[in-house]
Amino acid sequence: MNEPGEETAEPIRIGPWRRRSRRVAYANDWIEVLHDEVDRPDGSPGIYGVVHFRNQAVGVVAVGEDGRILLVGQHRYALDEYSWEIPEGGVGPDEPLLEGARRELREETGYEATDWRRLARLTVSNSVTDERGELFLATGLVAGDAHPDPSEDLALRWVTVDEVIAEIDAGEIHDAMTIAAVCRYALEVARAR
Amino acid sequence: MNEPGEETAEPIRIGPWRRRSRRVAYANDWIEVLHDEVDRPDGSPGIYGVVHFRNQAVGVVAVGEDGRILLVGQHRYALDEYSWEIPEGGVGPDEPLLEGARRELREETGYEATDWRRLARLTVSNSVTDERGELFLATGLVAGDAHPDPSEDLALRWVTVDEVIAEIDAGEIHDAMTIAAVCRYALEVARAR
Numbered sequence: 055m056n057e058p059g060e061e062t063a064e065p066i067r068i069g070p071w072r073r074r075s076r077r078v079a080y081a082n083d084w085i086e087v088l089h090d091e092v093d094r095p096d097g098s099p100g101i102y103g104v105v106h107f108r109n110q111a112v113g114v115v116a117v118g119e120d121g122r123i124l125l126v127g128q129h130r131y132a133l134d135e136y137s138w139e140i141p142e143g144g145v146g147p148d149e150p151l152l153e154g155a156r157r158e159l160r161e162e163t164g165y166e167a168t169d170w171r172r173l174a175r176l177t178v179s180n181s182v183t184d185e186r187g188e189l190f191l192a193t194g195l196v197a198g199d200a201h202p203d204p205s206e207d208l209a210l211r212w213v214t215v216d217e218v219i220a221e222i223d224a225g226e227i228h229d230a231m232t233i234a235a236v237c238r239y240a241l242e243v244a245r246a247r
Numbered sequence: 248m249n250e251p252g253e254e255t256a257e258p259i260r261i262g263p264w265r266r267r268s269r270r271v272a273y274a275n276d277w278i279e280v281l282h283d284e285v286d287r288p289d290g291s292p293g294i295y296g297v298v299h300f301r302n303q304a305v306g307v308v309a310v311g312e313d314g315r316i317l318l319v320g321q322h323r324y325a326l327d328e329y330s331w332e333i334p335e336g337g338v339g340p341d342e343p344l345l346e347g348a349r350r351e352l353r354e355e356t357g358y359e360a361t362d363w364r365r366l367a368r369l370t371v372s373n374s375v376t377d378e379r380g381e382l383f384l385a386t387g388l389v390a391g392d393a394h395p396d397p398s399e400d401l402a403l404r405w406v407t408v409d410e411v412i413a414e415i416d417a418g419e420i421h422d423a424m425t426i427a428a429v430c431r432y433a434l435e436v437a438r439a440r
Contacts, residue, residue, distance in 0.1 A: 068322070068324050068327050069322025069323075069324070069327070069329065069400075070322055070400045071322070071324050079272070079273040079280070080272040080273045080280050080282070080296065082282070082294060082296045084296065084374075084375060085296055085298070085375055087272070087273050087280050087298075089273070089275070092324070094397050094398045095397070095398065095399065095400035096397040096400075098397050100397075100398065101275060102324055102325070103273065103275045103277065103278055104324070104325045105278070105280075105298050105325075105375075105376075111372075111374070129261070129262025129263055129264070130262075130370070130373045131261050131262070131264050131285070131295055131297070132295075132297045132298075132373055132374065132375050132376055132377050133370055133373050133377050133379075134261050134262070134377075135370070136262065137370065137373060142374075144374065174415055174416070174418070174421070174426055175418035175421045176421055176423050176426070177323070177326055177328070177330065177421045177422055177423065178371065178372045178423045179304075179371045179372035179376060179378055179423070180323045180325055180326050180330060180422060181277075181304070181325065181335075181337065182277060182278055182298075182325050183298075183325055183372060183376070184325050184326050184327075185372055186326075186421075204287050204288070204289040204291050204293075205287045205288065205293065206288065207262075207263045207288035207289075219431075219434070222367055222431070223367070225367070225368035228367070228368045228369055228370045228379075229370055229373060230369050230370065230371045230372070230423045230424060230427050231423060233367055233369070233427040233430075233431065234423050234426040234427040234430060237426075237427060237430035237431045237433075237434055238412075238415070238426065238430045240430075240434050241412070241430055241433050241434045241437055244434055244437040244438055245437055
């Protein structure tokens with residue numbers, strides 16, 4: 055990455071784009087906002103504000119022995135809206151994604167899982183962010199104590215896959231990672247029938 | 248919204264959070280980054296950087312008569328990575344989401360569709376953004392001329408639903424809106440068999 059406001063000697067190629075300069079417009083512990091001057095694919099000049107995420111996102115479809123899955127409810131500050139979701143969290147660069155997924159499931163719900171499988175790789179919101187992540191399927195659940203962090207005020211709920219799909223269709227469950235993960239898992243269940 | 252840097256007379260309740268102050272840290276035509284001083288759900292002080300999106304996101308699963316769906320390929324600047332996705336775009340506050348979806352499908356692919364249905368409501372990346380959107384299913388496709396905007400350099404590809412699912416499983420298709428939309432549609436197809 056260039057220094058704030060640095061004008062690059064040679065424009066940097068980003069596919070059919072060229073980046074002429076970059077400065078850090080805002081930074082906190084979670085994101086860095088980069089203001090770039092660019093040439094667009096047709097050669098015309100423009101700007102691009104990129105939101106760089108310091109952490110990757112993980113989400114876990116945790117399936118109990120009766121086939122129900124575990125949802126976590128919380129008020130999402132950025133939306134100012136309550137949201138029921140699969141257990142999700144951020145994983146820093148020094149932690150493997152699977153370990154981060156195990157930790158988030160344990161912290162938010164208290165559950166450990168004996169069997170883990172990757173459901174999908176994700177780019178979460180690619181119009182202006184570089185947020186990446188992975189979705190996991192966790193089975194063989196064993197209950198324990200939850201340890202949410204101070205920014206979390208969480209509720210838990212066990213629901214059938216069909217109930218989650220119905221809530222997605224009704225617009226009541228709307229988190230994109232949750233829809234992606236549960237629908238991919240529901241497709242697997244439907245095809246196995 | 249408060250003025251930049253304004254300290255509110257009374258903290259504003261955001262669910263179990265309280266917002267004590269807000270300033271605009273960065274703004275362009277697409278996003279506004281807001282730096283808030285907050286009390287967290289446990290009462291401890293903290294900060295929250297919120298990325299406000301000026302537009303909503305729409306995505307379209309466009310299904311041809313043979314059951315294949317239309318994917319758009321482009322180099323995503325924010326990721327610096329090529330990405331195959333359903334047709335997607337941003338819709339401003341003055342345009343109904345369905346009209347925006349029709350426009351994006353027409354501009355990016357040239358296709359019009361006679362039948363439209365909502366697949367899901369979305370909050371795209373809710374840890375720090377307020378980006379919202381909707382996913383649509385479009386059928387009864389009629390070909391026309393594409394008119395991509397200057398920031399787009401697009402390729403088109405028709406693929407079966409099974410091929411898209413295989414590419415999701417392989418990590419080759421990773422856009423969260425695309426995974427959510429195609430898996431929800433694939434579930435509908437699987438259940439109808």
